[in-house]
Amino acid sequence: MSADPVRTEPVSAEPTSTEPTSTDPAPLLQVSGLRKTYPAGGRPVVAVDGLSFALRPGGALGIVGESGSGKTTTARMLVGLERPDQGEILVQGAPLAARARGRAARLARAKAVQIVFQDPYLSLDARLGIGVTVDAVLRLHGSLDRAARAARVRELLAQVGLGDREAAALPRQLSGGQRQRAAIARALAAEPAVLVLDEAVSALDVSVQAQVLNLLCDIRRDTGIGLVFVSHDLAVVRYVCDDALVMYRGRTVEHQPVADLLAAPRHPYTRLLLASVPHPGWDPAAIGARRRDLAAAG
Amino acid sequence: MSASTSLLGRPLGALRRLGGGPLTRLSTLVLVGFVLVALFAPWLAPQDPAFGELGDTFAGPGAAHWLGTDGGGHDTFSALLEGTRTSLAGPLAVVLFATLAGIAVGLFTAWRGGWVDSLVGRVLDILFAFPALLLAILAVALFGKGLTAPVLAMAVAYLPYTARLVRGLTAQEKVRPYIAAYQVQGHAPVFVALRRLLPGIMPTVLAQATVNFGYALLDLAALSFLGLGVQPPTPDWGAMINQGQAAVLEGQPLSAIVPAVAVVLVVVAFNVVGESLGDRLAGRES
Amino acid sequence: MPLLEYEDLDVALPAMARPILDGVRLAVAAGEAVALVGESGSGKSVTARAALGLFPAGARIGGRVRVDGVELVGAGAASLRAVRAGKASMIFQDPRAGINPVRRIGDFLTEQLRLVGGRSKAEAGARALELLGAVGLPDPPRHLRQYPHQLSGGMLQRVMIAGALTADPRLLLCDEPTTALDVTTQAEIMAVLRGLQRERGLGLLLITHDLDLAAATCDRIYVMYAGRIVETGTAADLLAAPRHPYTAGLLGSSPPLRGEPSRLLPIPGTPMGLAQSAPGCAFFDRCHLAQAGRCDQRPPALAPAGPGLVACHRAEELAVPPGTVARAPEEDR
Numbered sequence: 001m002s003a004d005p006v007r008t009e010p011v012s013a014e015p016t017s018t019e020p021t022s023t024d025p026a027p028l029l030q031v032s033g034l035r036k037t038y039p040a041g042g043r044p045v046v047a048v049d050g051l052s053f054a055l056r057p058g059g060a061l062g063i064v065g066e067s068g069s070g071k072t073t074t075a076r077m078l079v080g081l082e083r084p085d086q087g088e089i090l091v092q093g094a095p096l097a098a099r100a101r102g103r104a105a106r107l108a109r110a111k112a113v114q115i116v117f118q119d120p121y122l123s124l125d126a127r128l129g130i131g132v133t134v135d136a137v138l139r140l141h142g143s144l145d146r147a148a149r150a151a152r153v154r155e156l157l158a159q160v161g162l163g164d165r166e167a168a169a170l171p172r173q174l175s176g177g178q179r180q181r182a183a184i185a186r187a188l189a190a191e192p193a194v195l196v197l198d199e200a201v202s203a204l205d206v207s208v209q210a211q212v213l214n215l216l217c218d219i220r221r222d223t224g225i226g227l228v229f230v231s232h233d234l235a236v237v238r239y240v241c242d243d244a245l246v247m248y249r250g251r252t253v254e255h256q257p258v259a260d261l262l263a264a265p266r267h268p269y270t271r272l273l274l275a276s277v278p279h280p281g282w283d284p285a286a287i288g289a290r291r292r293d294l295a296a297a298g
Numbered sequence: 299m300s301a302s303t304s305l306l307g308r309p310l311g312a313l314r315r316l317g318g319g320p321l322t323r324l325s326t327l328v329l330v331g332f333v334l335v336a337l338f339a340p341w342l343a344p345q346d347p348a349f350g351e352l353g354d355t356f357a358g359p360g361a362a363h364w365l366g367t368d369g370g371g372h373d374t375f376s377a378l379l380e381g382t383r384t385s386l387a388g389p390l391a392v393v394l395f396a397t398l399a400g401i402a403v404g405l406f407t408a409w410r411g412g413w414v415d416s417l418v419g420r421v422l423d424i425l426f427a428f429p430a431l432l433l434a435i436l437a438v439a440l441f442g443k444g445l446t447a448p449v450l451a452m453a454v455a456y457l458p459y460t461a462r463l464v465r466g467l468t469a470q471e472k473v474r475p476y477i478a479a480y481q482v483q484g485h486a487p488v489f490v491a492l493r494r495l496l497p498g499i500m501p502t503v504l505a506q507a508t509v510n511f512g513y514a515l516l517d518l519a520a521l522s523f524l525g526l527g528v529q530p531p532t533p534d535w536g537a538m539i540n541q542g543q544a545a546v547l548e549g550q551p552l553s554a555i556v557p558a559v560a561v562v563l564v565v566v567a568f569n570v571v572g573e574s575l576g577d578r579l580a581g582r583e584s
Numbered sequence: 585m586p587l588l589e590y591e592d593l594d595v596a597l598p599a600m601a602r603p604i605l606d607g608v609r610l611a612v613a614a615g616e617a618v619a620l621v622g623e624s625g626s627g628k629s630v631t632a633r634a635a636l637g638l639f640p641a642g643a644r645i646g647g648r649v650r651v652d653g654v655e656l657v658g659a660g661a662a663s664l665r666a667v668r669a670g671k672a673s674m675i676f677q678d679p680r681a682g683i684n685p686v687r688r689i690g691d692f693l694t695e696q697l698r699l700v701g702g703r704s705k706a707e708a709g710a711r712a713l714e715l716l717g718a719v720g721l722p723d724p725p726r727h728l729r730q731y732p733h734q735l736s737g738g739m740l741q742r743v744m745i746a747g748a749l750t751a752d753p754r755l756l757l758c759d760e761p762t763t764a765l766d767v768t769t770q771a772e773i774m775a776v777l778r779g780l781q782r783e784r785g786l787g788l789l790l791i792t793h794d795l796d797l798a799a800a801t802c803d804r805i806y807v808m809y810a811g812r813i814v815e816t817g818t819a820a821d822l823l824a825a826p827r828h829p830y831t832a833g834l835l836g837s838s839p840p841l842r843g844e845p846s847r848l849l850p851i852p853g854t855p856m857g858l859a860q861s862a863p864g865c866a867f868f869d870r871c872h873l874a875q876a877g878r879c880d881q882r883p884p885a886l887a888p889a890g891p892g893l894v895a896c897h898r899a900e901e902l903a904v905p906p907g908t909v910a911r912a913p914e915e916d917r
Contacts, residue, residue, distance in 0.1 A: 076478075079482045080481075080482065081478055081481065081482065100484075103484075103486065106484040106485070106486065107484040109484065110482060110483050110484030111484075113482075114482060114483070115478075115479070115482050117475035117478070117479070118475075119475060122474050122475050122476060123474075123475035123476050123479055124476055124479075125476045125480075125494060125498075126476075126498070127497065127498060136483075137483050140483060140484060140485060141483075141484065183479070186479065186483075187479075190483055190484070
């Protein structure tokens with residue numbers, strides 16, 4: 001099988017117990033003991049294990065990890081695209097139905113959590129115009145009449161920096177950055193309590209990525225929506241989030257305010273991650289050895 | 299501008315917009331022509347093709363019979379025109395049923411996933427093992443000659459082709475984030491599958507249906523040729539070829555060649571149009 | 585004489601509004617690591633491919649590209665073979681796309697060694713083992729027997745690097761070699777590339793969208809925008825005092841990992857596509873320093889400004905003091 005040193009044994013590191021937001025009496029989002037396994041031949045593969053965190057209203061949590069760390073599985077569980085084997089997700093105190101049956105349950109779940117995916121080229125329906133796509137969400141959720149919906153579509157698109165020309169366009173007529181803005185507007189149309197962003201800026205050009213990052217910060221400031229920002233990029237997480245949770249092979253290895261995490265990383269994996277980011281005077285040769293040590297220690 | 303140019307100009311413009319090479323356009327024209335003939339056959343046919351003029355058998359082409367007559371004295375040209383109806387209606391029924399049922403089966407199983415999907419997948423594999431013609435002959439043996447039994451049997455035999463295509467396309471499309479986004483927005487699964495996913499894959503399914511039409515026509519004509527399909531005196535191309543065997547021996551092969559050419563023309567035209575549709579869709583996706 | 589040299593390379597497709605490459609001048613010396621940085625559609629990959637004599641089909645080509653003295657523009661099959669089989673090798677972003685999934689790693693490596701290098705089976709096997717060791721794979725004999733799907737992306741990229749070394753090249757062209765990989769794996773791959781480049785005295789051209797990665801691993805950097813080189817200089821100079829507003833904008837767009845948090849100042853708009861063209865500076869529409877009547881009249885030429893070269897009409901008058909980054913007034917479109 002795989003000879004990759006990182007994949008052989010689970011790391012036995014203790015998750016740090018500090019949960020910066022657990023003091024808040026009524027968290028917006030409360031995740032406890034989340035576990036997900038996938039059947040793989042004989043032995044099930046653990047994708048996420050023992051994941052717990054809380055998000056206060058208006059808060060932003062970054063979930064950081066490399067591919068296979070379980071961060072995307074976490075994002076999909078948060079929006080109900082995957083069913084956790086164990087654990088509970090509470091949004092504003094109400095449990096998120098693992099499998100929503102019936103219209104009311106589906107709409108309630110949609111109002112609790114929405115998601116923006118990584119790939120702006122595949123996440124919009126290619127056959128529908130941007131305005132129609134956003135309008136469909138309003139029609140499904142709201143009691144607004146046609147004129148009020150049209151006004152709201154305009155408002156939502158304006159909020160993400162898109163105008164009438166883009167509203168009338170099909171996704172293929174727009175740039176990657178514009179499509180990602182449209183996907184954000186579509187997610188906001190349901191007026192969710194929490195917005196999950198699954199690597200939502202990593203497919204964008206640097207100059208466009210910065211525009212979308214600022215947009216997300218503005219949305220957070222203006223709407224008080226809670227953000228769960230899943231990313232491999234520590235610098236981007238630092239820019240958007242208050243807290244960061246580092247996942248490694250399905251487990252939480254560290255969960256701290258971002259500033260503390262960057263200033264004084266406690267777990268060797270977090271330290272490795274930080275050292276891996278290119279910077280002047282970078283010595284990439286040392287990283288491989290550290291990575292092998294870490295895998296061997298686990 | 300005269301009235302006639304505007305009358306022709308519009309459909310020709312539509313044909314040009316359809317795109318494709320000259321061969322595709324020609325094939326589309328051929329198909330449109332045959333459909334028109336099928337619709338207006340009773341008014342177009344100069345004689346009653348079921349009427350056998352026993353004194354005028356194996357006649358060559360002439361003023362009385364443009365394409366001659368067969369051994370029973372039936373007018374070949376009239377039989378060709380009227381035969382268009384049964385020859386096209388049979389495959390149409392086959393393709394309609396196979397496509398609708400194939401969409402239902404393929405969409406449901408791929409969307410549902412899990413053991414249902416695996417089970418139906420296996421059943422489809424088994425159905426693939428039976429050639430359509432064999433199944434049709436079996437149906438004739440059980441339920442008697444005519445158009446109904448073979449059409450039903452062939453519809454069942456063609457179903458796996460559409461079902462497999464729809465199943466594959468659905469499985470591929472289902473994991474795309476835009477479908478996940480619809481689910482997260484709170485849309486009902488039935489709505490997402492039927493109104494959002496299906497229209498996206500429909501053009502590819504239609505392209506396949508077009509190609510299937512040609513094959514179904516060929517199979518049904520073969521069945522009629524074997525004497526198991528449409529029975530005389532109802533005119534049908536396959537049956538005409540069968541009865542034309544005697545005419546070939548008599549040195550007047552026209553009554554066999556004419557329907558054979560019609561079969562080939564229609565089958566090739568359907569293939570060209572279907573393939574071109576498929577190619578252009580593939581190009582659009584990439 | 586530089587190992588790799590572009591002299592005013594133009595590549596244009598008749599159907600496109602602007603050329604893919606417009607007067608590209610770039611040089612890589614033996615033993616030097618050079619980065620070519622740009623966003624999507626800037627023409628950086630086309631530039632790299634040109635060094636193997638690979639040009640877009642139907643393109644009009646002008647200018648010169650030389651590898652180790654061999655001219656590649658309008659070159660015949662013999663010159664192309666000489667360059668590809670012994671002077672330059674390329675490493676791509678997706679290692680899985682470049683290897684036959686049903687053949688063993690050993691077959692992949694020895695085939696090139698035997699067909700191109702003319703080695704015997706035993707020699708090729710020994711050389712393959714040596715190369716897998718050189719790219720830092722832990723167990724070369726076992727990897728030779730493995731199939732691509734048994735290796736992680738990072739390990740497979742090492743195999744591709746070993747594959748690139750089978751030709752004993754003097755020049756390594758790396759087209760986003762770590763973009764598909766995790767950051768820790770990226771560090772390992774970059775360590776391998778830099779190590780090989782230093783040990784063997786290779787020339788290395790790194791194509792990347794990541795200015796930080798370029799600055800951390802390369803000696804010199806070229807920044808490309810809409811098919812033109814807009815700025816070049818040493819990595820340290822470029823990062824400390826970018827002279828071109830686009831370079832400054834790129835730096836202002838990437839969130840820093842350290843230092844005082846401040847709001848990003850993105851470049852407004854989107855990179856220029858091939859369907860658009862501009863009579864003057866291609867960055868005109870997005871540039872906060874652009875002067876109408878000057879910057880939109882004729883394209884600026886690459887000229888000395890400070891320690892490097894900059895293609896900007898206003899480079900001299902706007903000489904940005906070191907340590908500060910020129911920033912665009914924010915606009916979110």
